[in-house]
Amino acid sequence: MSTSRPSVLFVCVHNAGRSQMAAAFLARLAAGRVEVRAAGSAPADAVNPAVAAAMGERGIDISAEIPKILTTEAVRASDVVITMGCGDTCPVFPGKRYLDWQLDDPAGQGVDAVRPIRDEIEQRVRGLLAELGVPAAT
Numbered sequence: 261m262s263t264s265r266p267s268v269l270f271v272c273v274h275n276a277g278r279s280q281m282a283a284a285f286l287a288r289l290a291a292g293r294v295e296v297r298a299a300g301s302a303p304a305d306a307v308n309p310a311v312a313a314a315m316g317e318r319g320i321d322i323s324a325e326i327p328k329i330l331t332t333e334a335v336r337a338s339d340v341v342i343t344m345g346c347g348d349t350c351p352v353f354p355g356k357r358y359l360d361w362q363l364d365d366p367a368g369q370g371v372d373a374v375r376p377i378r379d380e381i382e383q384r385v386r387g388l389l390a391e392l393g394v395p396a397a398t
Contacts, residue, residue, distance in 0.1 A: 266392050267295035269338035275300025275327035277311045277366040278344040281378055284320045285385040291397035294389070297334050303327035311366050314374040318382075340388070359388075 268286060270279035275298055283298035290296070304327045312323040335341055335353055342359045352358065361384055366374045389396050 265293060265295055266340065266394070267297065267338045268340045268342065268388070268392075269297040269299065269334055270342050270344065271299055271301070271330055272344040272365075273301050274304040274308075274367065275330075276304035276306065277308045277374075278361075278363050278377065278381065280307050280322050280325055280327070281311060281315060281381045282342065282344070282361075282385055284315055284322045284325075285382050286388070288320055289385060289389055289396040290394055293394045294392065295338075297338060299328045299330035299334050301330050303329050308366055308374075310369055310371045310374045311378075313371045314378045317371075317375075318378070340392075342388075 270282040270286075272279040279298040279300065283296050286294060287296045307322055307325050307327065312321075315322050332353075335356065338356065340357045340359065342361055344361050344363050345365060361381075363380060364373075364377050366377050386396055
């Protein structure tokens with residue numbers, strides 16, 4: 261059994277927008293070759309409907325995803341932790357790789373405003389896959 265599969269945790273405040281989009285893109289593009297997690301420091305009750313609609317335009321249904329609370333276990337179990345506006349609420353462990361992606365918050369925005377955020381996240385996820393040495397699925 262191989263333990264070489266990298267794991268990535270995406271963290272934003274509500275786990276209802278940016279981190280959900282990033283996790284969905286990574287899951288789709290990595291095709292099982294990367295372990296994917298997403299969490300929030302103060303999770304919302306549901307995924308942002310405009311975010312779900314924007315992802316649906318790409319053929320990715322995240323409408324049934326449930327925002328999850330950030331735990332130290334999730335951070336500890338991840339090789340790469342990518343924060344998206346969660347400030348200092350993310351626990352830091354030695355030996356982990358931390359990235360902070362500065363992205364607009366889609367909260368309260370319509371689908372038109374979410375699309376450019378979605379597209380930027382997809383490009384960053386593709387770049388992350390290249391850094392991890394994992395070819396993106398087509």
